[in-house]
Amino acid sequence: MADKSFHLEIVTPRRLVLSEKVDEITAPGELGEFGVLPGHIPFFSTLGIGEVMYRQGEKKRYVAVSWGFAEILADKVTILAEIAELDTEIDVERAKRKKEIAEEKLKTLGADHKDYLKVKASLDKAMTRMIVAGRRM
């Protein structure tokens, strides 16, 4: 039987976050989530804010990422993210605080305000972090 796993690398400007053999991933593409199984055709996508799931055997792990790119090749996936945090690394308290601050700000800003998208993004980031942290075993 052929080797059904592929290599996943997640790097940020600060460090190499993850480099492991995995069997399946899903990632938050800017146009929507996509899944990758071994033998995927070459594919290049931008990433939004969200969680990357990777499966090794029966075990699923999660990584919170914001902005970046994913290069998908048949036997290798590389994710270049601006921020990437493993579920075990997330500071839940900080994410909660950020979420509250962002929610407060959003109440006062109109949808056409120039900072609206920025604040919205920071809210999304905080929410993602909390979701990912919640998945930790």
Next chain:
Amino acid sequence: MPSLKDIRKRIASVKSTQQITKAMKMVAAAKLRRAQENITAARPYADKMREVIGSLSIRVNPHHHPLLVKREVKRREILMITSDRGLCGGYNQNIIREVTHLLRDTEEGVEVQLNIVGRKGLDYFKRRDYPIRKEYKNILGDTDYKAAAEVGKDIVAAYEADELDELIMVYNHFRSAISQVVTVQKLLPIEPIPVPEDAVVTEYIYEPSESAILNQLLPRYVQVQIYRAMLEALASEFGARMTAMESATNNASEMIDRLTLEMNRARQAAITKELMEIVGGAEALK
């Protein structure tokens, strides 16, 4: 000849200077280690980015994105990275000399403006009234990606607004603790990166689209390059300071040895003189 007391005073003062240089050397060494770790940590991202840009640039028509288009150079900008603090040997001088050469060798009809990171370079060029477009102080301390991104965004925005035609970056490349190389790198327009012959050229499916990817990727690439240069520069600064302080410490040791010798001689001379006086006095009593 200086008196015994004067020499003792000098020795004490050289000693305390030596203590300071020694301490500075140790601090620089510790910081250097951290800076080196940062470079190592940042390398995978920068390399990967280069790889991706390389494989994109051979497939993409350069006219698809402003950052890839070569224009006739009328306005050039130089981004130079110097340190905020001194006492690091020839570190800043080397950069300044290189930039001065670049300015002197500028072709007829080309305007040059400077973007300066670091107080040392700023002080020098400000005093000489060179056109400075942007200055950044104290952003190198614990270089984080955000600071580099700010610099990158500013320059990319200026480039896209057609305010400059070419960007050259000058910084110290970190080779080892005792060797830093002044590096001149052309950053904009982005030139296709030669890919190794045996590289597999794969055709991607792009999502959302090729141009959207380029729009995000290319400015990011510039930022990453600047970030890497800053990390290199910071490590170089600590390396240069460490070497400079090491030799200062050695010089101080040498000086102390010489002064100690001189002091002993003076002391011996004083003792001899006293003995002579006693012997002379005893002779006179006979």
